[in-house]
Amino acid sequence: MNISNQTTEEEDETKPLWRYVSKLRKTPGGGNNMIKCSSCDFSFNGSYTRVRAHLLRITGEELEFFKKLDNEASLKIEYLKKKKVPLPHVSDEGKQTNNNDLNPKLKGSLQAAFNIQGRDTVDCAVARMFYSSGLPFHLARNPYYRNAFSVATNTSNLSGYVPPTYNKLRGPLLSKERRHVENLLQPIRNSWNQKGVTIVSDGWSDPQRRPLINFMAITESGPMFLKSVDGSGEIKDKDFIAKHIRDVIMEVGPKNVVQIITDNASVCKAVGMLIELEFPSIYWTPCVVHTLNLALKNICAAKNTEKNSDTYQQCSWISQIADDATFIKTFIMGHFMRLSMFNNFNSLKLLSVASTRFASTTVMLKRFRSLKKGLQEMVINNEWSSYKEDNVDSAQFVKETLLNDNWWMKVDYILAFTTPIYDVLRKTDTDMATLHLVYEMWDSMIENVKKVIKLILIDRWTKSSTSLHCLAHSLNPRYYSHEWLSEDSHRVAPHLDKELTQERKKCFIRYFDDVVVRRQVNIKFANFSDGREDFDDADSLNDRVIFVFSQGTPHITKKRKLNYGILQEMTFHWMTMEFSILLAYLLMNQN
Template structure:
């Protein structure tokens, strides 16, 4: 079955595969005939779709209290049909709702808003906190239309997309009339990246050079797609990991004696790899972009992060400045032209991304009112003292509480919470737990005295800050609607993706997912490359990218323990 069907060996860890054989071994089923071709693709498919919908009901029942985010993204399938998928992200994880074939349609803001409105009405508009999309103009327009139709729902641009655009502005600055200062300060970064690409391409496109490289390095060179988040940083991080291997390679006898292809290019590659000044620049780029890259990794997940964006952006900007000033040997009172340019890019991107919802969610995190948190960064202030946060919070209250009495009550509750003007909030244990407990748990434990804020906290503190789950879903779509199955109709492909994605969601919310021979069964596959801390692995089955940094390094053996894959392939493309 495995060998003739070309099935991935990772299927042996699938709990549904294991369960089917366990059932057959423990039950008398004489005369059983497995389902045929037509039944699998028609009757049984629809039955399983209905079954999965029933299994999802316990998760859906939590939406009223915990709230959801409606997330959307576009893609083209193997037959170049334009598709838009819509998912619902909540504290339990992302749930697939629909994928629409947009062939022959103009994907303008009205069309996208209509698709989103259908899902919002299906979910229940009172359960929806925000709509998350990328930063494209038609998506922004659709978000504004949604905000007009549903006064309590916000459109929130994807933070990861925003950070990626900021990195591109810094690391790939364009020489235009209105961008001269940025280009003058940042074009050296582009030159370093071009050199790195030249080194990689020269080795990869010459078989003998690649063979020499493979003798010196257990890691592979990456071909990082431009569409990959932080692609330039990922490329340079891999080059840094390969530094010792590359230098050993170009000083070896095999490299210097082989003269059959582009000798001049080989000399240039050797000079770059042995140039300590060039590597110093690579180190500097990685050092000052590390805070931005780390924030991308933190936000490019399905975990709740909406309430952390405001703080993380502040910390990111502080660490970027710290790295640049340290490299330039400047004190805090001096001015750095390079940092000024980087700061202006980050500030510009923040102004386009920040919404009042970020500030309101930030205001509801108890830890941000503790002295320990305030002392971490000089000049930091609590949310109720921050003018920008306070203004945005009041703006949110006006939309979320259209009734003046409710709004006044919410403002009073916030004043009591932020100033601890209540016996419960003044209690020593309560104050200590503000730093120690997860924000949602703190509100569940101590927040009953402020019911309006408690309800808001339950919803806002469980929302994501990026549309990554919707983008990662195309990995599942590509896995199912592959070149080998390119005759699947869009509707049947949608049903298969719905079942696949939502069964994974149910599996990940079960206790069995973290133990036994099926432990993390959907992580890893037959192709796996050790990327160390590069963090950009994207397997069709495993569906990993920057989204799951805790899992991206795990290799599983047949016994369920950590080990090496027998069939580990290079997985060069990321």
């Protein structure tokens, strides 16, 4: 007997109805036995399903049923049956007609016209479905939920309609819906060869702790899910990940893919090198948000290593402040009475920030700063000191820390010098295209931080920047405007910057193998940067002023469960510019 069959039999023995029958002997075929009913002495061959059908008198299974069960056994078995709980009683008046001053004849007419009693019954039945299945109440706000009932009530000839069954929902209806969605997405697929695609990949774990790798295609039309790979039992090395990215590239079309975006893990960097080697026109770009988060971790949780000794010496105190804040939060949230005291003095809540969230330390300290007044009022209240049921020493430490001005000064200092990094992280962690802003954001951020922090950021930028960032920066009209250049005397236009020019040339060489085509692109770029020929009209020159104001403050949205920081580094914003439309045209026709 194999392990699965043995486990099934052991679980089967625990079921409640076995106590009313006796197993005579094992019979061939599956888990069948010769079984004798203890109440009626009837013998039959079968499994627990047959026992249940016999004892509970379930019809429709072509079994012989008897009524010789004694009263005690019958009562116990009846108790095991699922009871159908009746709906709440609906009065004749209905909940909408409780006005006693209403004329009885008119009241009856309204009830008949609007079938108020029937509506109340349906409401109770729908509510019962929610309560019995544990469905969240916000499901009632789903427009498709409301639309389903509207369709059912407004469609004629639906008398006797029965909702789809479990198997129908998970089978044919699901397949039909998927085919419909794929048809809706087909226009986006058709635009890939014209506008290009960024392929985004990120790993996560589902509620069953299965390691999954998502693949999405990003265009200016928005993100489109391609597939998810289950990595259970696999070694997630560079060859495994590169194989699946290669499959996605072939599915999308190598000529349609502009770049691959992943996080900054060493294995992903190795994957990027393999992909760039096999597909020279495709860039691997590390996630900017993930890079900034690693920089913040280097600062707020510096490790004491030989290579990191200077940073650790300058920043190790930050870890102690973060640990103190974590201890205070854990102490308050871990004791009911302390949490009750906290709620009495604060309208905001303490955040349980997951370590996997970007800028987790900064987010936690910003919330502490917002709660400073309420936290101090809480610990100086007599109730805090008089409560002795938990760890008094810990409570005293919390009180002393929250009343320590020097501790709060350190919190303010941490938030002050990490603000430039945090602001850039928030601006790039959105559902907007930000690749054309990244180069300038990094440059301004590095100039606005302390020396030791500057070295960390420069190191991270050197590891994560690509020539694609430089090309995107060069194609943004904002950086040619007089308004932007006059903000800082050290600023120069992108076409006059030596570093940008070198990286831009590298990008053109990778995209355009044909020397003649590349010469045309260089001429067009020169006209674009100098505002000549096709780019000297009033609209094109006015765009340079508009871009200064329209792109100064990107829209900030809430963090999505999926890593949207990775998704935002799209190249397709510059496809909307006149020069980039020409660039896309040349890409399509260079062969």
